[in-house]
Amino acid sequence: MLKKATVIGLTGLALGVAPAVAGSIGNGETVALTMVGGGGLLSIGCMAIALATQDDEDDEAGYDRRGIYVALSGSYARENFSDAAVVNLVDGELREGLRGFRGTPVGDPDAFPNPIPPGDPGLYTFSFGDIDSDTFGISGRGGYRCHPYVSAELQFERLADFEGSISENDDITNQGIDPADIDTPRRFDLELESLVFTTNVKGYLLTGRYQPFILVGMGFMRMESKARDDGTLGTKPGLAPQASERTVDFALRFGGGVDFYLTENILVSAEASYLMPTGKLDNLDYYSLGLGLQYRF
Secondary structure, three states: OHHHHHHHHHHHHHHHHHHHHHHHHOOOHHHHHHHHHHHHHHHHHHHHHHHHHOOOOOOOOOOOOOEEEEEEEEEEEEEEEOHHHHHHHHOOHHHHHHHOEOOOEOOOHHHOOOEOOOOOOOOOOEEEEEEOOEEEEEEEEEEEEEEOOEEEEEEEEEEEEEEEEEEEOOOHHHHOEOHHHOOOOOEEEEEEEEEEEEEEEEEEOOOOOEEEEEEEEEEEEEEEEEEEEOOOOOOOOOOOOEEEEEEEEEEEEEEEEEEEEOOOOEEEEEEEEEEEEOHHHOOEEEEEEEEEEEEEO
8 A cells, every 4th residue: 555655646746747847848937837736736636536446455457457657659640720820920039030121111212121120010921821731740648547447647749840831921012111122922931840748637438458538638838930931032131041939838638549458568559639729829729640559567
């Protein structure tokens, strides 16, 4: 009993502290503190369930036994971004880095090239081009099965770039720019790179060799956006050829799947989930499919 309580306590500590480290990596102090609170409450709840339902005799066998597990899987993700959300993401520090010197204010032909002061709303905006619909990545998790039907875990998912493009708004005459100075709106290659950490509660519907499950989690997403001049118009004076920005905010995960035990320690896990970020990353949702291996200690 004491041994199991110690193991549960250490796992709970990991579930509570690891999100803080994850939040620090994402440069989101508020997110990190909230994740600590969420992870801490999750671990306390898991420990309480385990200790309250634990038999006096050790139960070391069976597919539904309590214990620590780790898993690694490959991910396939399909974006469900809104056009406005992509433009809003770019229309911040990334925009500041891309615009540099831009255009001639109408009525002031001697002002070209015209420097745009930092913080100025600018003489142009971006219009959305397109984003590729899918990408691949990797996911890992570690957790504790505190009840035959319940486990708590920390999950990370790292996705390669969603690639696409953005362009300057075609309606330049309404932005104080002399159309004679611009033949074609400038286009930029765009890459969106995602890193997600969530603390999840996982509920099992069956406890045999096949174990379908559902899960819900909370955490944060860090989206790194990068834009580069696509080179079709050459280099314009003062315009930065590339810029990048990192944005961090809260996220929710909903999903389900099935675990299939090859042995009592090794299993194959298939999962489908939906990731919903909020705040500055609102409407940058994506679907994720994962397939991998899990090891139970």
